[in-house]
Amino acid sequence: MKILITGASGMLGYNLWQVLFIEHEIYGLGKSDCPDFIKRDKWLQLDLTNPTETYQTVTNVNPELVIHAAALTNVDNCELNPEKAYLNNTLATRNVALACQRFDSAMLYISADYVFAGEKNTPYREDDMPNPINTYGKTKYNGEFYVRHLLNKFYIIRTAWLFGERKKNFVSAIVEQIKLAKQQTSKQVNEIRIVADQIGSPTYTKDLALAISDLIKKNLYGLYHLTNANSASHYQIAEEISNFLGYKNKILPISQIELNRPARRPQYSVLDNYNWRIQGFKHLRDWKEALQEYLLEV
Numbered sequence: 001m002k003i004l005i006t007g008a009s010g011m012l013g014y015n016l017w018q019v020l021f022i023e024h025e026i027y028g029l030g031k032s033d034c035p036d037f038i039k040r041d042k043w044l045q046l047d048l049t050n051p052t053e054t055y056q057t058v059t060n061v062n063p064e065l066v067i068h069a070a071a072l073t074n075v076d077n078c079e080l081n082p083e084k085a086y087l088n089n090t091l092a093t094r095n096v097a098l099a100c101q102r103f104d105s106a107m108l109y110i111s112a113d114y115v116f117a118g119e120k121n122t123p124y125r126e127d128d129m130p131n132p133i134n135t136y137g138k139t140k141y142n143g144e145f146y147v148r149h150l151l152n153k154f155y156i157i158r159t160a161w162l163f164g165e166r167k168k169n170f171v172s173a174i175v176e177q178i179k180l181a182k183q184q185t186s187k188q189v190n191e192i193r194i195v196a197d198q199i200g201s202p203t204y205t206k207d208l209a210l211a212i213s214d215l216i217k218k219n220l221y222g223l224y225h226l227t228n229a230n231s232a233s234h235y236q237i238a239e240e241i242s243n244f245l246g247y248k249n250k251i252l253p254i255s256q257i258e259l260n261r262p263a264r265r266p267q268y269s270v271l272d273n274y275n276w277r278i279q280g281f282k283h284l285r286d287w288k289e290a291l292q293e294y295l296l297e298v
């Protein structure tokens with residue numbers, strides 16, 4: 001299949017490329033220059049906020065499927081720059097969908113757990129009503145709206161709390177803090193303080209890319225929640241990492257309020273992979289097992 005991946009130089013984009021290029025003809029698209037793992041003749045450098053260029057570029061490639069993973073993913077920056085976030089996350093998604101509409105290409109849009117408010121205390125299913133509480137979540141949800149309304153052949157994948165090799169992420173940030181603390185003498189040691197009152201579904205980009213590769217073979221369009229199994233707080237993840245790295249000092253649990261970040265986060269955004277599960281797809285492994293593999297890689 002001819003597939004175009006937007007955001008191909010990003011964290012998930014990298015794993016999508018690694019998994020899909022073996023069986024498919026893949027083109028990558030991003031705002032920056034061609035990354036080292038993609039051949040130049042397969043790279044399209046483009047800002048998706050430009051509707052005309054997006055339309056021309058996508059229709060020139062004429063892919064059977066566009067996997068749209070490009071987005072502004074820094075949640076606090078989105079909160080501080082809502083217009084930029086809306087342009088890049090919502091309207092750029094509309095631009096991609098309009099181009100797909102022209103040649104009846106299928107589109108797979110990567111959305112997020114932050115479309116939910118986080119007021120439940122049981123995992124969110126695909127039929128739960130989104131009600132985002134921050135700009136990032138709103139712009140991702142509005143992107144879903146365009147995909148649903150402009151296209152017949154689409155997948156919307158809501159995922160969460162991604163960690164992967166290619167880019168800095170919340171797991172790599174905790175790893176860095178712990179490694180730094182291990183090098184310090186007992187007098188120097190700064191306390192490691194990690195948020196404990198936000199629960200989500202940590203997901204390894206490698207596992208997500210493999211699951212997407214399975215899904216697109218089946219043409220079973222629709223809305224999917226797709227994450228590694230089971231849930232955790234960042235604090236629980238930090239404890240797991242500190243055990244792996246043999247860090248002996250205590251990590252302090254703190255609340256979200258203490259961090260005073262620009263964007264509110266949903267307190268509970270665990271995703272039940274319901275549609276995935278009941279259709280008999282192989283469930284993604286436990287996040288702890290995925291984390292162990294990730295830690296061996298980095």
Ligand SMILES: NC(=O)c1ccc[n+]([C@@H]2O[C@H](COP(=O)([O-])OP(=O)(O)OC[C@H]3O[C@@H](n4cnc5c(N)ncnc54)[C@H](OP(=O)(O)O)[C@@H]3O)[C@@H](O)[C@H]2O)c1
Pocket residue numbers: 006007008009010011012013029030031032033046047048049068069070071072073088092110111112113140159160161162163167
């Ligand atoms: N990270 C998470 O925890 C998380 C959680 C849930 C859902 N998601 C969703 O999963 C997807 C992948 O996330 P990620 O963390 O892998 O992303 P990432 O590493 O931040 O990469 C995003 C990519 O999007 C590209 N991009 C952004 N704006 C663009 C534009 N206007 N035109 C063209 N390219 C543009 C960037 O290209 P340049 O580098 O060239 O600018 C970047 O390579 C996103 O849709 C995100 O919303 C992520």
